[in-house]
Structures are given as structure tokens and as C-alpha cells.
Amino acid sequence: MAGYLLIILAFIASLLAAGLFFRPQGARRGRHLYYAAALCITAAALWLLYLIFTERFEFAYIFAYSSRNLPLLYKFSAFWAGQEGSLLLWALLHSLFGLAMIRRQVSGRALGVFSLLQVLLLSLILVKNPFMLLPESQTDGWGLNPLLQDPWMAIHPPLIFIGYAGLAVPYVLTIESLLSNNHQAWREKAPGWLLLAWIFLGSGIFIGSFWAYKVLGWGGYWGWDPVENASLVPWLAAGVAVHLLSLARRKTVAVGAAYFAVITMYLLVFYGAFITRSGILRDFSTHSFGEEGVGGLLGFYLLLLFAASFLLLIWRWPRLPGGHSVGQRGSAFALIAAAGTLSALAFLVFVGMSVPVFTWALGQAQNVHTDYYNKGTLPLALLIAFFLAIAVQGEAAARKRQWWLALAAGMTVVILGIYYGWNLSPSLVGMGLAAAAAAVNMVAAVGRGSSCPAALAHTGVALLIAGILASAVFSRSEQIFFRPGEAIRIFGKELCYLGREGSPEAKIMVYKFATDGDRARLDATTRYDAHGREAAREPAIYRGLAADIYIVPAANGGAEEGKEAQLARNEVVVFEDLTVKYLRLYLDGEMGTGNMNIRAQVEATRNGQTEQAAPELVYSPQVITPKPAYVFSDYEITLAAVYPGTGKIGLVVKNIRTAPLQAEVSHKPLVSLVWLGAITIVAGTSWAWAKKHRLPGKYTRFWIERRILRPNCRKI
Known part of the structure; x- marks a missing residue:
């Protein structure tokens, strides 16, 4: 309850501070109360972090978003993984901006309004409490969603x-x-x-x-x-x-x-x-x-x-x-x-x-549908690129040169696009306009005018538009069947499938590829939850300046190649050097309820060694999902069917090391411009902010005075 008490104190202090800030003589006491509120919010945030890192699973929030085996970085990320924690993060950052406003001597009335906004945020946390206790203490938590387990x-x-x-x-x-x-x-x-x-x-x-x-x-x-x-x-x-x-x-x-x-x-x-x-x-x-x-x-x-x-x-x-x-x-x-x-x-x-x-x-x-956005934003993207191309100011002679530069850049991109087989479409015209805008703004950005930061940011916008249009409209895809060790040339790259490692039981499956004679290794990853279900999938991506190659393995690898057999109890099926014997069948749940599991107990023997496994069929109201089992790290055993009238089951045995792989391979041109444009936008806006606050000159002068001039001054 300590964390919740801190939120209550912060709420009261923020409310009182807001009232004092609106009074002519209350600014000083208002600041003190705001300091107290910010301190309470910070303490509550640190307390929540402490509870996460010390694995206090009796708290509902920690139980829902953390676990004992969660890596340290993701325990830190669990702080804002849910509603309650993200609201606390918002309130914490809000309070820090308030401290910055006080330091910048913002008026009391503005601080009063800001404190009222803080009251609203804190009231949300009072309703959605991250410090709620569970009725019973737990020994471990559910952990962070595998999709969110990323740096x-x-x-x-x-x-x-x-x-x-x-x-x-x-x-x-x-x-x-x-x-x-x-x-x-x-x-x-x-x-x-x-x-x-x-x-x-x-x-x-x-x-x-x-x-x-x-x-x-x-x-x-x-x-x-x-x-x-x-x-x-x-x-x-x-x-x-x-x-x-x-x-x-x-x-x-x-x-x-x-x-x-x-x-x-x-x-x-x-x-x-x-x-x-x-x-x-x-x-x-x-x-x-x-x-x-x-x-x-x-x-x-x-x-x-x-x-x-x-x-x-x-x-x-x-x-x-x-x-x-x-x-x-x-x-x-x-x-x-x-x-x-x-x-x-x-x-x-x-x-x-x-x-x-x-x-x-x-x-x-x-x-x-996404078509609403794609069709609606295209003409606006063209309009933005056009305005960016004509917005750069300068003397008459400079503007004339800019027009020629814009025309040359735009026409070059359009001609190159047609040469490489792209249709003359509004998207290609938009890329030409974006190239024209990028060219003239890039020249302006390296000049000495006061608008250089804006020109740099506008260059980024133009690059972003060009990258989005190219990668979204002119992308191509093909379905490819890979065999381990086989090299296939596609989209100008030689791709070799090296095989797969891992299993759902290990909670990870990695599909390995190499490009152009092992020059680059690429991994496509599938992560599984505790029940063996796919939880997160990442493609293999070959990143290039001109284009990315995007490899997406089919769910469960696709391209099935194994041995299928119908077995009665104690019957066996032989596949390669593996012998699989069907022992018995288990039913979890009730027939007809729509939620049940059927498990087949099997025994696998290889080179004198024996392992047992239990492939399942998971029944839900809408779908029946097979959950394979894995033996000797190389073989996948899937329960494909159950035949109640005969007492038999259908099993599929597959060697996942040598099985072929079905994958979608995509060619995404100029995706690099999306990232370059984003970086340039942030760089341009950051430059504009620093220039507005005279940060480079201010800190350079400070460093010279403190580090060079003052140490050399002598008292007279």
C-alpha cells in the first residue's frame, strides 16, 4: 500500500499546488507543494521498479507483466507494459516537465493549469492502481508478452x-x-x-x-x-x-x-x-x-x-x-x-x-480498411513534396538554379524508375517530386541562412516520402520452397537455406539463411509461449541501400514433408532411423464443450535411446490447432487426426533439420530512405531547437571560460 499512498499524497499536493499557483501570493508555497508532489510520484515509480526487480508477485501488476526468468532489460520494460505502469510513467514525466517549467520561471498561472493536468493524470492512477494486491500470493508471474521482449x-x-x-x-x-x-x-x-x-x-x-x-x-x-x-x-x-x-x-x-x-x-x-x-x-x-x-x-x-x-x-x-x-x-x-x-x-x-x-x-x-489511408494520403504526399520543392527561399538567381536542380533531380528519378520497369504512376511522380524537394532543401541545408535546420528537416520529409512510396507501391513478393543447403537466386541475390534450430519446447525456432556465398547470415525467428503456441515472429531481413530482401517463413515452416500413418495402440511407424510407437490417448476437458485437449502418448526410439512425447490437438470454439511434440531435437511428431470408431490416430513424423521450407521472399526497394528520412527529420528539428536556445555557442563559451580562461587567471 506504500505506493498507492504516495499516489494519494501526490494527488493532494498537486491539487493544493494548483490552487496556490492561481493566488497572487501563493506561488512560493505552490512551488514547494509541487516539489512534494513530484517527489511522491518519483518515489512511487521507484517503488514499482523495486517491486518488479525483487519479484513481488503478490502484486497483480508484477504478476501480469513480469516473471522470474524474464531478462533484466525486460523487467525494466515491464514498468510500462500495462495500463497502470504506463499511466505512472506518463505522470512521472509530466511532473519532471513541471520541474523544468519552475526552473525556467514560468508564470504561476501556467503552473497552476499544469498542476491541474497532473491531478487528472494522478486520478487515473488512483482508479487503475499498479499497486493492487492479489487475493493469494504467487510464486511466479505470467511474464512479458513475447512480442514485447525486444530492446x-x-x-x-x-x-x-x-x-x-x-x-x-x-x-x-x-x-x-x-x-x-x-x-x-x-x-x-x-x-x-x-x-x-x-x-x-x-x-x-x-x-x-x-x-x-x-x-x-x-x-x-x-x-x-x-x-x-x-x-x-x-x-x-x-x-x-x-x-x-x-x-x-x-x-x-x-x-x-x-x-x-x-x-x-x-x-x-x-x-x-x-x-x-x-x-x-x-x-x-x-x-x-x-x-x-x-x-x-x-x-x-x-x-x-x-x-x-x-x-x-x-x-x-x-x-x-x-x-x-x-x-x-x-x-x-x-x-x-x-x-x-x-x-x-x-x-x-x-x-x-x-x-x-x-x-x-x-x-x-x-x-x-487500409486502402482508405493509402488512397487518401497519396495525393497529400504529392502535395507536400510539391510545396517542399518550391518553398525554399533565396535570391532570384539562386531560385532559378534551384528550379533547374529540382527539375533535374525529379526527372532523373522518374526516368530511372521507368528504366527499371516501374509504371509511370502517381507514386512514381510523387517520388520525382520528393527527389526534387530533397535536392533543393539539401542545398539550402548546407548554406548559412537561418532556415538551414528547417531545410534539413524538410530534406528528411522528402526522403521519407520517397522511401514510403517506393517500398509500399513497387514492392514484389514470391513464394519460394527452400531445401537445406540449396541456393536460389532471386531479386539479384543468392539465398541459401541452412536449416532450422530450436523447437517450440525450447520456446524458439530459428530459420537460418545465407546470402551471396555466406557473405551475410540472416535469421528468421519464431518465439513460442509456455503452451507451445506461436507468440512472435520475426523475418530474416537483408538490408541494403537500394532495397531490402525480406524473408518470411510460413507458419510452422510449411512445405510439409514427412511420413503420415494411422496407428492403433502399440503399433509403430518407422521414419528414417526413428521408430515411433503409439501408447495411449488422453482427453482433457469435456466433449462438446468446445474447449478440450486430446493428447497422444508416444514413445520414440533412435539408436537404442528412447524418449517419450505427447503431441496434442487443441480444440477451441472456432478452430482445432495441432500442437506438435519434439524428440531428439531433430524430429517433429504431430497428432493429425483421431478416429473414434477404429480407436486409431493419425501421426505425422518429420525431420525438421532436413525438411524443406516454404517462405515468402519480398523485394522492398528504397526502405533505407524511410530510415534516413526519419533520422534527418529528427536531426533537423533537434538542430532548430538547439539553435533557438543557442546551445552550441552557450556551452562552448561556458567550456572556454571554465576550462581555459579561469584556470590561467592570476589574482592581483
Whole structure:
């Protein structure tokens, strides 16, 4: 109960701090109470980590997401694997941003609004308690889902939640500015916080895409999963806010639109949390929290924030600064164009991810097909690439050179695409536009102007668009049957299947490949749960600059080649040097219930050695699933059928070392541009943030003064 008590204390301290921050003379005591709240949240988080690492399985959360044999890194990741822990992580990061705001001497009113948001987050944790005790103590836990047992699990969620927590800062600065009518200070302070949160949220999204690319069942690097979209839409909305805030600093006419964008951006964070934690998406997403948790409370908070924020904006709208309209040329128009296209993209994705919510409210939750996103985003991608190509500013002579450079780059890509057999389609035209945009922005990025960071980020966007179009539209796949040791040339690469290692009983199966005469070794991995069922699959990927080769073995290896036999009790089947004898049959469960297991006890003999195994048939209401057994590490025995009238069973015996393998081999061109574009976007936005805060010059001067000048100064 210590952890829950700390959350209660943090809730009370945050609530009192919020009240004091709104009082003219209460800022000092408000800060002290906020420090206490942040300390309690930090202590609660450390206490939860301690419970995980000390294997306290009497706590429901630790029992559900950790186990004794879980590696250390994944025990750390178990902290945020479930609803309760991820909410605590969000509250912890939120409180740390509050400490940073106090250090930056943000106004008391803004800190008051920020503390109220912290109260909302803490109330969610009070409802979804990570410190709940089980009725009975347990000796071990269920462990982390095998899909989540990946090093990226330690990085991806924290980055996403840093972004969510960081977006609260520009939001509360917006509310404070509307309350105080101090628009100039807001235009100076908000962009830095917004850009920082945008960097972290974008980094988390890109890392999540890289992770999803190597996990089968997640739809590739972007599957338009509603939970993926729940983080993408706030990031796109934050991009709109970044561009409108940049415009508002030059043109006061954009202040109102910038206020609207920042408010909408943060409301979308709460909306995303609502749809992922309400249980609505349990049938449509591989990432959502399956159980209903705090969806109702989040929905109420969302409506509350929506009403309060927009009523305040409507009230202040007549007093917002005006100005001359933005022209149809120049950097101001480019910012408007960027904000407009990003807004359209965000709205398109928002509608798609909201369909399950709207249809659920009407009685039957349904989802949109991925074609909705693919067809809808293509024209917007072309429009974004076009605006990026023409948005670079400069002198007339420089612009003329840029036009020629853009034309040359775009035409080169289109001609090369046609030469390599790609159809002249909107996607190829989009790649040409993206190449043109990348070329002119790359030249601008290496210049000396103030817009170099933006040009670098825009180069990344262009590369990202080109990589997505190429890999999504011009990808090719073939079904291949491999035999161990056999080399097959496909998509310009020689692939040799070396065989497989492991078994479901060992909870892992590795399919081994080599490329181009053993120059590179590739592994496709299947992980199994404690019941021998497939839990996570990773393809073998040969990564190249021009294209990736993506090898996906069929489920259970496919391409069956073994010996099938019908056996009565005590009869045997001989396969290679293995003799298998059927002993008896067991039934777990009741006939007709739809949930039962049938196990065949068999005895396998090889070279005078004997092992026993029990292949199963697992019956569920919808499907019958065979669960093979493995003997001598090389042989798989599958219970294929049961014949009640004759008392016989059907067995299939297979040598998994020599059995052929069926696999889908895909050629994914220019996927490397997706990752290069993502890195370049993060680098450009990070450069812009550092430049805004003068970090390179500030720390260089600090280092020179402290390390070089001061040690050499003598007292006189």
C-alpha cells in the first residue's frame, strides 16, 4: 500500500499546488507543494521498479507483466507494459516537465493549469492502481508478452510519453496567454517547448516503425493500426502548430490559428489515450490495451478540456491581435501551405482512427480498411513534396538554379524508375517530386541562412516520402520452397537455406539463411509461449541501400514433408532411423464443450535411446490447432487426426533439420530512405531547437571560460 499512498499524497499536493499557483501570493508555497508532489510520484515509480526487480508477485501488476526468468532489460520494460505502469510513467514525466517549467520561471498561472493536468493524470492512477494486491500470493508471474521482449521496448514507449508530457507545456502556456492576454510572451516561450516535445514524440514514432518493420503481424513499418495513428495524429497536429507559431511570430494575423492548433494538438493526446485505453480497439489493434480501464474517465476529461479550452478561445477571439493577410508568395505562404497540408493529413488519419469509436457508439464497432489511408494520403504526399520543392527561399538567381536542380533531380528519378520497369504512376511522380524537394532543401541545408535546420528537416520529409512510396507501391513478393543447403537466386541475390534450430519446447525456432556465398547470415525467428503456441515472429531481413530482401517463413515452416500413418495402440511407424510407437490417448476437458485437449502418448526410439512425447490437438470454439511434440531435437511428431470408431490416430513424423521450407521472399526497394528520412527529420528539428536556445555557442563559451580562461587567471 506504500505506493498507492504516495499516489494519494501526490494527488493532494498537486491539487493544493494548483490552487496556490492561481493566488497572487501563493506561488512560493505552490512551488514547494509541487516539489512534494513530484517527489511522491518519483518515489512511487521507484517503488514499482523495486517491486518488479525483487519479484513481488503478490502484486497483480508484477504478476501480469513480469516473471522470474524474464531478462533484466525486460523487467525494466515491464514498468510500462500495462495500463497502470504506463499511466505512472506518463505522470512521472509530466511532473519532471513541471520541474523544468519552475526552473525556467514560468508564470504561476501556467503552473497552476499544469498542476491541474497532473491531478487528472494522478486520478487515473488512483482508479487503475499498479499497486493492487492479489487475493493469494504467487510464486511466479505470467511474464512479458513475447512480442514485447525486444530492446526497443525499453526505448520506444518512454520517448512517446516524453512527447505526450512535453506537449502539455505549450498547451498550458496557451491557456495562460489567453487568460492574461499576453500574446507576445507566448509567441516567444511556446515554440521551444513545442519543438522539444515534437522531437521526442517523432523519435518515438520512428523507432516504433523500425521495430514494427521486423515483427510479423504488425503490418510493416506502418500498418495504419488505430493505436499507431493515436500517436501519429498528435505529432502531425504538433507539426501544424510548429509552423503556425513560426508564422505567428512574424504575422500577428496567424496568432488565432496558432492558438487553435496548440489546443487541438493536446486534446488529441487525450483523445488518443481515450481510444487506446477504453477497450474499443481490442478487436482492431495489436497494440491496444485489451481490457477496459479508464476510458470513461478519460472521455469525461477530454470533454472537460475541450469545453474549457475552446470556450476560453472563443471568449478571447475578438481581442486577439489582427494584421494583414498572408500573401501568395514568400516564406509566410510556405508556412501556411505546410500547415494546411499537415492539417489535411491529420484530419484524414483522425477520421479513419475514429471510425471504431463512432460505430461503437452506434452499436457495432467497425474499422476502415487500409486502402482508405493509402488512397487518401497519396495525393497529400504529392502535395507536400510539391510545396517542399518550391518553398525554399533565396535570391532570384539562386531560385532559378534551384528550379533547374529540382527539375533535374525529379526527372532523373522518374526516368530511372521507368528504366527499371516501374509504371509511370502517381507514386512514381510523387517520388520525382520528393527527389526534387530533397535536392533543393539539401542545398539550402548546407548554406548559412537561418532556415538551414528547417531545410534539413524538410530534406528528411522528402526522403521519407520517397522511401514510403517506393517500398509500399513497387514492392514484389514470391513464394519460394527452400531445401537445406540449396541456393536460389532471386531479386539479384543468392539465398541459401541452412536449416532450422530450436523447437517450440525450447520456446524458439530459428530459420537460418545465407546470402551471396555466406557473405551475410540472416535469421528468421519464431518465439513460442509456455503452451507451445506461436507468440512472435520475426523475418530474416537483408538490408541494403537500394532495397531490402525480406524473408518470411510460413507458419510452422510449411512445405510439409514427412511420413503420415494411422496407428492403433502399440503399433509403430518407422521414419528414417526413428521408430515411433503409439501408447495411449488422453482427453482433457469435456466433449462438446468446445474447449478440450486430446493428447497422444508416444514413445520414440533412435539408436537404442528412447524418449517419450505427447503431441496434442487443441480444440477451441472456432478452430482445432495441432500442437506438435519434439524428440531428439531433430524430429517433429504431430497428432493429425483421431478416429473414434477404429480407436486409431493419425501421426505425422518429420525431420525438421532436413525438411524443406516454404517462405515468402519480398523485394522492398528504397526502405533505407524511410530510415534516413526519419533520422534527418529528427536531426533537423533537434538542430532548430538547439539553435533557438543557442546551445552550441552557450556551452562552448561556458567550456572556454571554465576550462581555459579561469584556470590561467592570476589574482592581483
